Amino acid sequence: xxxxxxxxQVILRNYVKGIPKESDLMIVTASDPVELKVKPGSAAxxxxxxxxxxxxxxxxxxxEPTPSTLALLDAFIPGKPIAGIxxxxxxxxxxxxxxxxDMIWGIVNWEEYSTINPAxxxxxxxxxxxxxxxxxxxxxxxxxxxxxxxxxxxxxxxGETCVCLCGFCAGSKQKVDLxxxxxGYDDAFNYKEEPDLDxxxxxxxxxxxxxxxxxxxxxxxxxxxxxxxxxxxxxxxGMISQYHLETRDRLxxxxxxxxxxxxxxxxxVYDFIDRFPKFLEFVLPYIKEEKLTYVEDIVEGLxxxxxxxxxxxxxxxxxxxxxRLLESEExxxxxxxxx
Numbered sequence: 572x573x574x575x576x577x578x579x580q581v582i583l584r585n586y587v588k589g590i591p592k593e594s595d596l597m598i599v600t601a602s603d604p605v606e607l608k609v610k611p612g613s614a615a616x617x618x619x620x621x622x623x624x625x626x627x628x629x630x631x632x633x634x635e636p637t638p639s640t641l642a643l644l645d646a647f648i649p650g651k652p653i654a655g656i657x658x659x660x661x662x663x664x665x666x667x668x669x670x671x672x673d674m675i676w677g678i679v680n681w682e683e684y685s686t687i688n689p690a691x692x693x694x695x696x697x698x699x700x701x702x703x704x705x706x707x708x709x710x711x712x713x714x715x716x717x718x719x720x721x722x723x724x725x726x727x728x729x730g731e732t733c734v735c736l737c738g739f740c741a742g743s744k745q746k747v748d749l750x751x752x753x754x755g756y757d758d759a760f761n762y763k764e765e766p767d768l769d770x771x772x773x774x775x776x777x778x779x780x781x782x783x784x785x786x787x788x789x790x791x792x793x794x795x796x797x798x799x800x801x802x803x804x805x806x807x808x809g810m811i812s813q814y815h816l817e818t819r820d821r822l823x824x825x826x827x828x829x830x831x832x833x834x835x836x837x838x839x840v841y842d843f844i845d846r847f848p849k850f851l852e853f854v855l856p857y858i859k860e861e862k863l864t865y866v867e868d869i870v871e872g873l874x875x876x877x878x879x880x881x882x883x884x885x886x887x888x889x890x891x892x893x894x895r896l897l898e899s900e901e902x903x904x905x906x907x908x909x910x
Contacts, residue, residue, distance in 0.1 A: 573607070574606065574607055574608070575604040575605060575606055575607065576604060576605050576607060576683070576684060577600050577601070577604055577605075578600065578601040578604070578605045578682055578683050578684050579598065579599070579600050579601075579682065579683050579873060580598070580599055580600070580601055580652040580680065580681065580682040580683075581596055581597075581598060581652060581653055581681035581682070581873070581876050581877060582596065582597050582598075582599050582650060582651065582652055582653075583595065583596060583633060583647045583648070583649050583650070583651065583652075583653050584596065584597055584649060584650075585649045586633065586634055586635040586646075586649060587633045587634055588634070588817070589815050589817070590630070590815040590881075590884055590885060591630055591633050591815075591880070591881055591884055592881060593877045593878055593881050595633065595877075595881075596653070596876075596877035596880070596881075597877075598873070598874050598876075598877070601682075605684045607662055607663060607684075608663050609663050609664065609665045609686060610665070611665060612665065613665050614665050614666050614688075614689070615664075615665055615666070615686050615687065615688065615689070616661055616663070616664045616665070616666055616669050616675075616686070616687050616688075616689045616692075617661070617662045617663040617664070617684065617685075617686050618659035618660060618661055618662060618675065618679065618684070618685050618686075618687060619659060619660050619662055619683065619684055620657050620658075620659045620679050620680075620682065620683060620684065620685060621657075621658050621659055621660060621703065622657055622658035622659075622703060622704050622706070622707045623655060623656075623657045623679070623681055623707070623873075623876065624655045624656035624657060624707035624708070624711065624712070624713075625655065625876070625879050625880045625883055626655060626656070626712075626713070626883075627786075627809060627811045627814070627883065627884065628643075628644070628809070629647075629653065629655055629880060630814055630815060630880075630884045631643070631644075631646075631814050632644060632645075632646050632647045632653070633646075633647055633653070634646065634815075643839060652680035652681050652682050653680070653681050654678055654679060654680045654681065655678070655679075655681065656676065656677070656678060656679075656707055656711055656712050657676065657677070657678070657679035657685075657707070658674065658675070658676045658695070658703050658704070658706045658707055659674070659675055659676070659677075659679055659685070659687075660672065660673070660674055660675075661673040661674075661675060662684070664689075666689045668689060668694070669689055669694065673694055673695075674694070674695040674697055674703065675692045675693060675694050675695060676692065676693055676695060676706040676707070676711055677691055677692030677693060678691065678692075681876060683873070691844070693847065699855065700859075701855075701858060704867060705858075705865070708865070708867070709854070709858070709863070709865045710851065710854065710855075710858075712840050714850065714854060715840050715843060715844075715846065715847055715850050716808050716840040717735075717784070718843075718846070718850045718853065718854065719806075719838065719840060719842070719843035719846060719850075720784050720806035720808050720838065721733070721782070721784060721806065722853075723843060723846065724804070724806040724836050724838060725782045725784070725804040725805075725806050726804070727781075727782055728781075731781035731782055732776055732778065732779065732780050732781050732782070732800075733780075733781065733782040733783075733784070734776065734780050734782065734783045734784065734795070735783075735784040735786075740759065740760055740761075740762050740787075740791070741759065741761060741762070742761065742762060742763050742886050743761060743763070743886075744761060746761075747759045747760065747761050749866075753864060753866065754864050755864075758774075758775045759775075760774075760775065762791065768790060768791060768793075768794035769794045769797050769798070771794075772794055772795065772797075772798045773798060776798060778800075779798055779799065779800040779803075780795065780798050780799050780800060780803060781799075781800050781803050781804070782803065782804050782805075782806075783795050783799065783803065783804075783805045783806075784805075784806050784808070785805055785806065785807040785808065785809070785810070786807075786808055786809035786810070786811060787809070787810065787811060787812050788809075788810025788811070788812050788813045788820070789810070789812040789813055789819075789820040789822075790812075790820060791812070792810070792822065793820075793822045793823055793824050794824075796822075796824040796825065796827040796828065796833070797824050797827060799827065799831055799833050800831065801831045801832055801833075802831070802832050802833070802834075803831060803833045803834075804833070804834045804835075804836075805833060805834070805835040805836070806836060806838065807835060807836065807837040807838070808837075808838060808839070808840070815884070
C-alpha cells in the first residue's frame, strides 16, 4: 500500500495590489512527499481534499496584511499554499473524534493532501442525501453567513421588506435573467446599467427597505441608506466592491443612520459557528422539499483553481464557481457565492 504521495498545491507568489491576477498564483508539486500517516500524540488529522471553496474574502488575504484585515483572519503567506473552506476525507487520525473514511468540512490548504488541526472542523453526516459540494456553499460557511446575518442579527418580522444585493441586483444581463427566471424574483436590475442607483432602488422598493444584507459596499450602500425605513437593520458581512481599491469610495449618506435610527452591524461567520447545528436543522428541510434553489457553476481541474478564484473577484461567475480535478477518483471543487 502506498505510504507517501506527491502533493499538488496552489501557491501565492507574493502579496498583491489591486484585483488579483492568475499570475499571482502558481501550481506546484511540493518537493517533499507527504506521509499518509499522522504522528502519534499529534492529535492531528490527515485528509484528502475533495472540494475547495473559492470565496470573495480570499482576495483580501492575498494582500499585505493590515491591522484591520488581521482582525478578521491571518493573511496568506507568499510561497505557501492559500487556504479556504474545503470538504475532505479522513485518511488517518490521531483524534478519537475522527476515523479513517469520515467526511469533514473546514479550513484546509489548496492542495491535494493536508494535515490539519481538527479544532473548527465539522463531521459530515453522509446519510443526509445532499451533494458533498453543498458543504462548501449552501450548507457550509456561506449558508451559515446568510442565516446568521438574516435571522440572528436582523430578526425579520412578517411583512418586512428585506434586500440582499446578490438577490435582486447583479452585474450582467445574464445574471439578472438568472435571478428572474431561475430564482423567481419579482424584480431585478443590472447595477452597471443604472445611471441612478437611488432611483433604481425606489423603483424596486417604493415603500422603502426594512432589512438590508450588505455584501457590496460603496455607492450601492450609499444609495441603500437613502431608501432604508426608520428603525431598519443592516447586517454587514462583506464589501466586495471596496476590497481591491487603493482609494475607497467615500459615503455621503451616513447621517441617515442617525436620522432613521438604523442599526448597522458588521459580523464574521466565525462569530456564529456555534449556531451551525441549529442552522442545519433549519435549512435541510427546505433543501429536501426543494424550497431553496441552488446552482453550481463548474470548471474542471485543480490547475484551473486560480482562474476560478480570479474570475470570481472580477465578477465573471454566475453564482458558484467550482474547479474539478478528474484524475483517478479525485474530485476538487472550487465554489463561491457572488453576483
